[in-house]
Amino acid sequence: MTFIDGVKVNLTEEEVEKAKTLLGRDPNQVEAGMIDVMWSEHCSYKSSKPFLKQLPKEGPRVLVxxxxxxxxxxxxxxxxxxxxxxxxxxxxxxxxxxxxxxxxxxxxxxxxxxxxxxxxxxxxxxxxxxxxxxxxxxxxxxxxxxxxxxxxxxxxxxxxxxxxxxxxxxxxxxxxxxxxxxxxxxIALSVAKNIGDILILMGGSTGRDGIHGVTFASRVLTEESEADRPAVQIGDPFTKKLIIEATLEALKTGYVTGLKDLGGGGLTCAASEMSGAGGTGVEIDLDKVFLREENMIPYEIMISESQERMLFVVKPEGVDKITRIFDKYELSYSIIGRVDGSQKVNVYKNGQLVAQVPSRMLSDPPVLNRPVKRPSYIDQLAEVSAPPTPLNLADVVYKLVxxxxxxxxxxxxxxxxxxxxxxxxxxxxxxxxxxxxxxxxxxxxxxxxxxxxxxxxxxxxxxxxxxxxxxxxxxxxxxxxxxxxxxxxxxxxxxxxxxxxxxxxxxxxxxxxxxxxxxxxxxxxxxxxxxxxxxxxxxxxxxxxxxxxxxxxxxYITTMSFKQPGDRILMIGLTYREMGGSEYYTFYHNIQGGRAPVVNLDLEAVTLKTVLKAVRTGKISAAHDCFRGGIAVSLIEMGMENNLSASVNLDGLSDLDLKFDELLFSESHSRYILTTREEYLNDIIEIFTQNNIPVKEIGVVTDSGRFEFEYKNRRVSCSMSKLRKLYYETIPKYMGVTEWMK
Amino acid sequence: MKIAIIQFPGSNCEYDALHVLKNVFRQDTHLVWHKDFNSGDFDAVILPGGFSYGDHLRAGVIAAYSPAMRHVREMAAEGKPVLGICNGFQILIESKLLDGALLQNNCLTFVCKWVNLRVETTRTPFTKFINESSILRIPIAHKEGRYVNTRRRIKELYDNDQIVFKYVDENGFESSDSNPNGSMDNIAGICNLDGNVVGLMPHPERASETILSPYKTEHGRLIFESLIKYFNGGR
Amino acid sequence: MKEYTVEVVIESKPYAKDPEGMTIMRDLMHKTGYERVNSVRTGKFLRIKVSAENGEEAKNYVVKMINDLRIYNPVAHTYSIVLKESTG
Known part of the structure; x- marks a missing residue:
């Protein structure tokens, strides 16, 4: 914790020094608050930015x-x-x-x-x-x-x-x-690019919401006690609905040159990011901001995170037309300032300049290069010995569902x-x-x-x-x-x-x-x-x-539910001994450890493209990603909507000699379950074999009321009615709901 | 036929109703802001679903005081068709154009799901061309939809043939399981004495195209088609 | 033990927004001519009947309960509590 002009800021000594250098002087109270909020992790991404650079961000379809x-x-x-x-x-x-x-x-x-x-x-x-x-x-x-x-x-x-x-x-x-x-x-952008454009703050009033994270030195403490402050923001969806309609109507006029919502960092963030992006500056008159609470000081107004506010940048000749739209929806608004060429955020109160900070100093804060270290627990947790296979696997299936x-x-x-x-x-x-x-x-x-x-x-x-x-x-x-x-x-x-x-x-x-x-x-x-x-x-x-x-x-649109008895079930992809983090390990065995499923990048990508091709033939009656809960739970999920079950043989779904529980509950990637009518079976299998994707017909959709899994001549059989009950009633039961709908 | 859909502050199904009437049925349909609404040249009016005035105090109560409702009342008195869907039904109730109350669902939460409705009367413009006792699959989405009235008034609704839709099971039987909100007598929609003002909680505009239905049905169509046939000489 | 009636009113903290109260005042009361209304705050009202040795104990019992059960959230709400006369 550091203090600037009596304001406690969440910045390091180095950051405070950096701020002073960039500003060329000591920041005052209001400026300290503005810098503090914009340089916070929440607004600045200062710890994450160096890492986020790796991500691929471009493509022919990317507009923003x-x-x-x-x-x-x-x-x-x-x-x-x-x-x-x-x-x-x-x-x-x-x-x-x-x-x-x-x-x-x-x-x-x-x-x-x-x-x-x-x-x-x-x-x-x-x-x-x-x-x-x-x-x-x-x-x-x-x-x-x-x-x-x-x-x-x-x-x-x-x-x-x-x-x-x-x-x-x-x-x-x-x-x-x-x-x-x-x-x-x-498409509108959060930018203020034309000098002379007008700033209109529209929507909810500004109160002390969201200022709880920052505490005051005694000098700026106001009269009411901390307990009187609203620590949380109150949602106002009715006003939001009006804001949505009014904003979309305002944008249609062509007079709005920039638009930004007020979220974290409040007015400071909106003003600095828009002027920073536009290479301009802004003048803001805090006397014009519509306040909900009395005696708010500039510091509070600039960093308040009150909900449901939007900042519009409007061509001067369009102000009348835009404000008429806000009037129609009976939304509050005020003209709080204008765009200038100063490249700074200039804040006035009672005619006095109370803060002046370069926009880009706020919108483009310094990043940190924090150290990384591989945690020791990662290797420890990987080495977990496999639990014995439970005798009654049907019971495990029920428990997981x-x-x-x-x-x-x-x-x-x-x-x-x-x-x-x-x-x-x-x-x-x-x-x-x-x-x-x-x-x-x-x-x-x-x-x-x-x-x-x-x-x-x-x-x-x-x-x-x-x-x-x-x-x-x-x-x-x-x-x-x-x-x-x-x-x-x-x-x-x-x-x-x-x-x-x-x-x-x-x-x-x-x-x-x-x-x-x-x-x-x-x-x-x-x-x-x-x-x-x-x-x-x-x-x-x-x-x-x-x-x-x-x-x-x-x-092309396909759902995951079994459609009719007799449809053939295809398993795409292979299953590995990847039990770490599975629901079977964590929920049934209470084991936090093991090897988590590995994404084979090439196989994952080509399998996805091939599945898409198969689905788009229109011959796939149901398609489902096989993942959480493994083959067992994924298959059962497909039966729920239409109350259909399946009878499957799981031999040959892995290159490894897996145990029955591993095969049923492993959460390996690159796997899908598809169903198709018998007459399309060969066509579909052909699509996968052509691309060297593992594919196997494992069984058939039934209306027998039982899910049957067979592997190496062992059999697990579960009652559909019991599965449905568990699947649909578990959460309502926890929540104490008896009257509820599927 | 010229149809108005009134937009109250907080309405949110007006574009859905507009889409169905304009794009599916090619009807001359207009969205009208509540303050600008004038009954004059409209043949029918729809009060759409949503959360007018945020559902604050009681769903529909604040919108019932909108000047638009004076004109709706005039249209109702002239015998013109008036349809209230979901929040629109709540507004009709709060305006006393329809009788009863819509209280919070028995389960105390919002419920969004597809239900089965049985058509109880064909005397309204919205059901005139649907076979009585037809079962319609249409979704509901509301938190305050439990229809309540005094026993005596419910009896009068039966006597005057004012119950338009009931929640039933797939086979058309009333049961507590098929009643999604605890409405008395499974009532999902009612009409006024003359039959021209109808309110219902389910959303026919969400069930008028097969692509939107989990059952590949389009039963909501029947309600709008009935209105159109009614105007095309079927009164 | 006697039965006491304890009334609890839960509302948002005084400086927090109350969108419901605001809408009721502005869009219902003011627009229909009740312009002298200056503020409306909404809340939840619980009338609780509780057995206790005396009024003080009844009140304390209820205070403990509404805190234990998170019947109000101290972060967002305040409550006021009124002990009514013994009813049992």
Whole structure:
């Protein structure tokens, strides 16, 4: 902790010196606050930036890459897709309802300020185990917060995942993603490039929200006590809905030259980044900012993170027209300043200049080169001896299907309006990814956000590559070609070299598979310091990847459920002894260790392309990524929707002499399960053999009411009705719900 | 036929209804901001789904005081077709154009799922050309959709043939399992005495194209088609 | 033991936004002519009946319970508590 002009800042001595040098003098209180917030890890990415450079960011479809509020890709015919994932971990851990709600609010603003209409939301949630009341409380209210906010603004929540692990007991992870749709010419940028343009702050009022992270020296402490301060931000989806409509209407006028939402860093961030990007400067008159609380000082106004605010840069002749639109929606706004050529952020209060900082000093802060070190636990954990194979494997299957990580998440997604917008062709639970059609055209996009922290924990490189691989597999099975992805990386304290080593390995894994498949990363978010304050326990690293793919013809769209008895089942890919981080090890045996699945980059990429080719023949009746819970659980998931089962023989699915449990539950990559009608069987097998992809017909879809697995003359048989009960009732039971719907 | 879809602050299904009426049925359909709405030249009006005024206080109650509702009331009195979908139904209830109350679902959470509806009467413009007792697969998405009224008033709804849709199972039977929100008598939609004002919780505009249906159905179409036939001389 | 009625009101902290109260005031009350309304704050109201030896104990019991069970979240909310006369 360091002090500047009586203000406590989270900067090192070196950073403070650097700031003084860049400014050419000592910063005053307001400037110190502005520098502090913009040079914080949250806004500056100062620890992660050197590593993030590795990621491939370019491609023919990329219109806007990392660095803006969200990435933009071309999906043909002048249509573009905008997307991004962010975390709202810390606010959600203390106030799950408003923390999660404002997380949705923030990601929606990121998409909106690129000029796109938000059309879909995703959530990837991590909590402690459900036997803990605290975890249940977090889970219930995070879901409620997302539900109330997303439903109200009319953006469907169509995908994501939920996992429970002790490492998230106090530091839950709330990753939220959003996809927007626009025409190419509608894309707006966060830039203030024309001197003389007017700054209009629109939306919610400014209060002391989000200033809790920074404490004051006695000199600036105001009268009310700390307890009176609102420590959390309150979500206001109704106002947000009006902001969405008003913003899109304002953009259509052509008078808006730049647009930025106010999130972390508040007005300071919006003003400095827009003028920094435009090579201009801004003058801001704080007397014009619409305040909600009394006696706010310039320091507070400049760093407030009050929700639901947008900063518009408008041509002077368009101000009337734009403000008439805001009037129509009865949104508050005020003209707070103008763009100038000073290359500085100039802040006035009562006619006095109270802060003057070069824009780029704020928007382009110095990076840190922190050390990395391979943690010793990685090698220790890899060497775990295999547990004895349980005698009753059917019982293991039941236990896994009823494990909260693998059981149906219908309790979550039934609370989300996943249909509003009339675009959702594939809905939650029907396939591995969501599919949204583009209205008026015969095309659709598929998208899925994934993370496998239990693998990342043991092997961050393959956990990273695996998250991207899984997310690509999940959209390919629906018939979509992966085009681009964004990531959201939640890790512990970056000042710990072991945490940072894991971070770097994750980026390397993501980079290598992205290069292999040739799909760019167009944006991302990093969340550090995810640690349990009490036990100082670090969360399992959680790289979330959201991939978007294009379906050029809606007839390609395929779901994962078995369609009819008699359909033949094909297993694509080989199974290895890769039990580390599997649900079988962690949930059934309570083993934290073993070797996590390895991504064979070449095989993974070519398998994906071949599966896509097969799905697009229209001869595949069901397609599913074979991953969490292994072959056993993946097959069972395919039977749930239509209450169909399967009878399969698993001989010859591995080059190794696997035990029955290993074959059933290993979570090796590059595997898929497909079904097809008997008459197409040879055609489909041919597609795979031509490309040297392992393929084997393993059995048939049945309506016998039993799942039968056979291997080396041993048999495991499970009752469908029992499996369905476990699959659908586990989570509602934990949540104390008796009245609920599948 | 000229149809208006009223946009209240917080409506969010107006574009979906517009898409279906304009692109699927090629009808002359207009989105109208609530303050600008004037009944004059419209033949029918739709109050779309969403969260008008954030559902604050009670779903639909604040929108019921919008000046637009005076014009809706006039249209209702003139016998013009008025359809309230989801939040639109809640607004019709809060405006007293329809009778009863829509309370929080029994499960206390928002519920989004496909349900089966049975058509209880064909006396409304929206059901006139659907076979009575047809089973329609249409999704719901709401938190406050539990229809409640006094027993006496429910009996009057039956006596006056004002119950339009009920939640049923796949075979058309009413059961508690097929009732997604705990509505009395499984009521999903009702009409006024004259039958021209209809409100329902499910979303027919989300079920009017096979591509959107998990069952490859398009039962929501029937409701809009009925309205169109009604105007094309089928009154 | 007697039965006591304890009333608990939970609302957002005084300086936090209350979008619901704001909408009710602005879009319902003010627009329909009730312009003298200066502020509306919404909250949750719980009327709890509890057995206790005396009023003080009843109140303490409820305070402990609403903290234990996270019936309000101290980070976001404040509560006020009123002991009504004995009812049992």
């Amino acid at each position: 890459g990392p660095g803006m509020d969200a990435g933009v890709i071309d999906i043909n015919d002048g249509d573009v897709v905008v997307f991004k994932v962010e975390t709202h971990n810390h606010p959600s851990a203390i106030e799950p309802y408003n923390g999660a709600a404002t997380g949705i609010g923030g990601i929606v603003r990121d998409i909106l300020c690129m000029g796109a209409r938000p059309i879909a939301l995703f959530d990837n949630l991590r909590f402690g185990k459900l036997r803990s009341n605290h975890s249940k409380w977090l889970f219930e209210y995070v879901v409620k917060g997302i539900s109330d906010y997303g439903n109200c603004i009319g953006v469907p929540t169509v995908g994501g995942d939920v996992e429970f692990d002790d490492s998230y007991e106090n530091n839950c992870l709330v990753n939220v993603g959003c996809i927007g749709l626009a025409r190419r010419e509608e 009823g494990s909260p990580n693998l059981a149906s998440k219908a309790w979550v997604y039934r609370q989300y309006d996943h249909e509003v917008g009339d675009r959702t062709v594939i809905k939650p639970g029907q396939a591995d990814a969501a599919v949204l059609r583009i209205l008026g055209k015969n095309k659709a996009i598929a998208a899925k956000s994934d993370a496998t922290p239990s693998h990342s924990y043991l092997d961050p490189y393959n956990g990273g590559a695996g998250a991207l691989a899984e997310s690509c597999r999940n959209i390919a099975v629906t018939g979509a070609e992966p085009l681009a992805w964004v990531d959201c990386l939640s890790f512990g304290n970056p000042e710990n070299p072991e945490v940072l080593w894991c971070f770097n390995e994750t980026i390397k894994g993501l980079t290598d598979y992205a290069l292999k498949l040739n799909i760019p990363c167009i944006g991302g978010n990093v969340s550090f310091y995810n640690e349990d304050q009490v036990s100082a326990r670090v969360v399992k690293p959680c790289p979330v990847v959201l991939t978007v793919g294009l379906i050029e013809d809606c007839s």
